[in-house]
Amino acid sequence: MQEIKVGIGDYAVGKKAGIISTYGLGSCVGITLYDRLTKVGGLLHALLPEAAYYGNRGNPAKYVDTGLQLLIRDFQKLGGNPRRAEAKLFGGAHMFTNITSEQLMIGKRNVETAKRELKRFGIRLVAEDTGGKGGRTIYFDLSTGKVRMRKVSNGKVIEKIY
Amino acid sequence: MDCLVVVRVEYEKYLKNLDEFAKSALVETFNIGASRAADTLSRMTGLTVNVTVPGMEITSIKNLPEKVGEDVKAAVYIQLSKGFSGHAFFIMDLNNALTMSDLMMGMPPGSTTELDEMAKSAVMEAGNILISSFANALSEFLGTEIEQTPPNLVIDFLPAILDLALADIGQYCDYTLLLKTQMKIEGIEFKEHFIILPHPSSMKKIIDTLLGGLV
Numbered sequence: 001m002q003e004i005k006v007g008i009g010d011y012a013v014g015k016k017a018g019i020i021s022t023y024g025l026g027s028c029v030g031i032t033l034y035d036r037l038t039k040v041g042g043l044l045h046a047l048l049p050e051a052a053y054y055g056n057r058g059n060p061a062k063y064v065d066t067g068l069q070l071l072i073r074d075f076q077k078l079g080g081n082p083r084r085a086e087a088k089l090f091g092g093a094h095m096f097t098n099i100t101s102e103q104l105m106i107g108k109r110n111v112e113t114a115k116r117e118l119k120r121f122g123i124r125l126v127a128e129d130t131g132g133k134g135g136r137t138i139y140f141d142l143s144t145g146k147v148r149m150r151k152v153s154n155g156k157v158i159e160k161i162y
Numbered sequence: 163m164d165c166l167v168v169v170r171v172e173y174e175k176y177l178k179n180l181d182e183f184a185k186s187a188l189v190e191t192f193n194i195g196a197s198r199a200a201d202t203l204s205r206m207t208g209l210t211v212n213v214t215v216p217g218m219e220i221t222s223i224k225n226l227p228e229k230v231g232e233d234v235k236a237a238v239y240i241q242l243s244k245g246f247s248g249h250a251f252f253i254m255d256l257n258n259a260l261t262m263s264d265l266m267m268g269m270p271p272g273s274t275t276e277l278d279e280m281a282k283s284a285v286m287e288a289g290n291i292l293i294s295s296f297a298n299a300l301s302e303f304l305g306t307e308i309e310q311t312p313p314n315l316v317i318d319f320l321p322a323i324l325d326l327a328l329a330d331i332g333q334y335c336d337y338t339l340l341l342k343t344q345m346k347i348e349g350i351e352f353k354e355h356f357i358i359l360p361h362p363s364s365m366k367k368i369i370d371t372l373l374g375g376l377v
Contacts, residue, residue: 007224008321008328009336023232024321027329047223047325047332058174058336059224095326096239098314106329135322137232152234152318155256155277 003139006030006045009062013042013074014142021139025091027107029064029114029130030138033075033085033123034145040080041142044071048106049113064113072121087118088147088162089128090136097133107131127162173362174335177220180369187372188365189218191303192341192358195296199356200345202295203288209265212346213292213356221340223328227321229340236277237323238289239314242297245306246368247361249327250296252289253320258352259285265347277317286315292356304371327359334362 002018008028012020015038022030022045034041044067048054051063060066072082092111099105111130118125129136129149139148147162180188192215200213221229236259238252254262260274263281266288267274274281290313301308316323331338343356360368 005228007222007227008325009332010224023227024319024323024325026318026322026325028325047329054333057334058332062223062332062336093322095316095318095323096314098239098311099241099326104326104330106326133316135318135325137319137322150319155234155317157234 006043008045009047009059009067011042011044011061011067011071011074013040013071013078013080015040015078016142018142019139020142021137023137025136025138026093026095027091027110029089029091029107029110030136031064031068031071031114031118032088032138032140032147033071033080033082034088035075035080035084036086036145037084038079038081039142039145040075040078041140041145042071042075042080043138043140044068046110046114049109064110065117068114068117068121082121082123085123086126086145087123089114089118089125089130090138090147090149092130093132093134093136095133095135129160129162173366174337176366177335177337177339177362180220184369185218188339188368189215189341191300191368191372192218194303195299196343196356198299199292199296203291206291207266209348210346213343215341215343218339218341220337222337223332224336226324226328226338226340230320230324232319232321234318235320235323236285236315236317237320238286238293239316239323240290240293240297241311242308244309245304246297246300246308246364248364249330249359250293251323251327251357251359252292253323253357254285255353256317261350262288262347262352265350271350282315286313289313289315296356296358304367324357324359331359331361339365
């Protein structure tokens with residue numbers, strides 16, 4: 001089966017068949033969108049919350065808000081409808097307990113921004129696995145809209161389907 | 163405010179256009195830090211330790227997960243700030259972490275079979291010694307004070323471990339410098355090792371210090 005790998009500050013869309021995956025979400029967030037009717041889906045892997053806060057520097061797909069705009073644009077091009085779309089949200093962990101500066105509490109801010117932006121576009125959030133201390137890897141199945149998530153818990157990899 | 167933005171834009175250009183001379187100067191500086199780190203660990207444990215930095219690369223943040231792979235690793239992380247801002251990781255695969263724990267506790271390799279609390283603290287101590295002495299060497303070289311957070315040990319997918327550092331660097335540019343080291347203890351080769359992700363401004367500082375010394 002075809003697998004599209006999404007990097008950091010990167011996104012991809014597809015239709016009907018194949019897997020879109022992204023590896024090692026730590027404080028980053030992964031957002032999936034799926035339209036059940038047309039089987040169009042997309043995945044964004046964003047590194048930082050709001051583009052404007054960082055002066056809109058560089059690659060727009062690395063920010064949650066501008067990245068989501070790009071994802072929705074391409075999702076629509078393939079025939080996805082944001083009003084029918086179901087969103088799922090993963091990541092936003094706080095990996096290191098020795099980091100306490102508010103500036104680097106990126107995970108929490110990424111999750112908050114993702115929820116706010118989805119709401120702004122009127123997209124329903126139907127599942128999430130966010131926060132905590134561990135990283136996540138996700139595999140998004142375009143034929144079903146289901147997301148297989150791998151997470152490390154006590155040194156072992158566990159799997160969950162959303 | 164505008165001025166700040168201009169400076170940030172320049173980091174990306176600066177990083178992408180580093181010439182060979184500047185690159186080798188940087189690698190040399192990190193080698194000095196690495197050899198000091200090896201000496202300190204050797205002195206504290208009585209083991210033969212060798213750490214070198216064979217090279218570095220400038221890589222886009224986007225492609226980093228593919229570059230480092232998604233394997234589960236053990237990592238000791240310390241954030242550096244003040245005179246040198248950056249993120250230092252001492253990374254091992256899980257088998258190497260068990261061996262490291264044996265070596266630190268003076269047991270024959272193969273004795274530790276599980277990364278329990280005891281083993282974790284031995285690994286954390288090794289990482290702490292290596293990163294701290296590396297930072298001390300840099301601090302002397304730059305003639306500036308470097309602040310360090312306490313060490314933290316995590317076991318997770320490698321790209322997830324590096325995420326926070328990338329988020330910090332990603333505020334300024336889409337590229338980062340990736341330094342990898344080679345490490346041998348008592349003749350045993352350790353894979354993966356030591357990753358330093360310096361803040362773009364700190365890299366510039368090192369190069370300026372080096373070039374300033376030559377003119």
